[in-house]
Amino acid sequence: MSLLVVGSVALDSVETPFGKRDDALGGSATFFSTAASLFAPVQLVAVVGEDFPSEHVEFLSSRKIDLAGLTKAPGKTFRWKGRYTYELNEAHTLDTQLNVFASFAPELPAAYRKAEFVFLGNIDPVLQAKVLDQVEKPKLVAADTMNFWIRGKKAELIKTLERVDLLFVNDAEARELAGESNIVKAARAIQRMGPKRVAIKRGEYGAMLFDHDHMCAAPALPLSEVFDPTGAGDSFAGGFMGHVAHKGNLEPNTLRQALAVGTVVASFTVEQFSLDRLRTVTREDVKRRFSEFKKLIHIDELA
């Protein structure tokens, strides 16, 4: 079933202890849709500037991502510049140029309005709500957010969350949104705001899913080479939602599997700069690493 994503398509300049890359393809919707397109047809809503290289458009097209909702606006593409230190846990933003993204007003092509799975990338919660006004009757509405909106547009965010079924956040965001340091209590508090499902991203420590009154926890794949964590969270969400759209149901076991698929997909993303690794990953690669993941977490029943 089809999966709609709204978010940023950007040009990233990233520096890590292992190297440097300028104007690489980036943005939350790019990582999300590339990851999700491994599993399901994706419809993308985003805006780029006149300087956006056509090779990137061709790449997204080649993934069978529907680009009817990708607008080219006068001006420059959204640019983000960041640096990671050796811990690789946290991006230090050096520069953000919103450019055409500053006046982004997502308009859904008619064909997108019937989308059954919706992912509202990390954009202004007011815009997230406007996207929801345009979709007819989605089976699942997922959203991402960040501290910037939690601090700056809390009231608007809380209004949007009432319409969200699944929220993707990292630990710190969950704690800040809920005003609660215990992560279980924070997730429960977020569930009371609307989303009955909360996926909590913990970087190299893995991820958790709170699905109504069930919990699932998964470690990350231990990687001996991590080059560039940019896009890990978006690839996680893309793998997760791609798997759910592929399965087409919201069974607890589907969502648990999705947690693992997201974990596996994100583990590829960080192995090289930008989309370099993710763009070559196949479903077979995902299957293979999923098996490794199952071995990693395997523990026998107590006799």
Add this chain to the structure above:
Amino acid sequence: MSLLVVGSVALDSVETPFGKRDDALGGSATFFSTAASLFAPVQLVAVVGEDFPSEHVEFLSSRKIDLAGLTKAPGKTFRWKGRYTYELNEAHTLDTQLNVFASFAPELPAAYRKAEFVFLGNIDPVLQAKVLDQVEKPKLVAADTMNFWIRGKKAELIKTLERVDLLFVNDAEARELAGESNIVKAARAIQRMGPKRVAIKRGEYGAMLFDHDHMCAAPALPLSEVFDPTGAGDSFAGGFMGHVAHKGNLEPNTLRQALAVGTVVASFTVEQFSLDRLRTVTREDVKRRFSEFKKLIHIDELA
């Protein structure tokens, strides 16, 4: 099979956001042996002062912990005073009074020398080596250490590690010992120092086991009430080693199970102050929570 532990028995004064407790029973060997005694007979080597309350001795006795190696020395018992903030991740030491522990020179009673499973608690690596000189032919030698020894007695520690089969450390200690920020590389580097098995404790994020070329990763149990993290790491090691001694073999699946048993036991410890919760835990409680843990990590195979 019997399990020998050498370490500290202490009186702890702990302050957390949820309360305060003075002179509670504490110490690494106390938490370890209480946890381990759920699964296997334990032989304890430690020293206390003349002020050590007899009720604590009676409690340890009641757990069928062999106290032939518990010496009472002239002077006061080792005291530790610490505080936890809301994050509960890290103990802030307010005061340490080594007292009788300062001149601790572990002497093994004759009956202990045949111990098959040995746990060298977090003490001076020189003393850890002296304990090893006194045991005949253990099946498994495990050890704990900390930044204090990694910084202050690195050469001695490295010499002791050559004789250790399984090292328990937390992330930060592993990174510091190996001089390597990537945790997989750090574990591999530690394996080259001697211990072919490395258990890495990650607090609320869980634990990992590197066993020769295998890896296992387990999340922690998500707890909505965490009162006092003191002793969590020692209970983890106690549950882990207790299970291995109970099983009596070093099969990879036994050690993976041990990782989960340690995780489960530690999850009880932190629910109340000091040993308050751990002392009432039964094997049935462990079994029940182990089942919950299995559900928590369950993920279906990909079709």
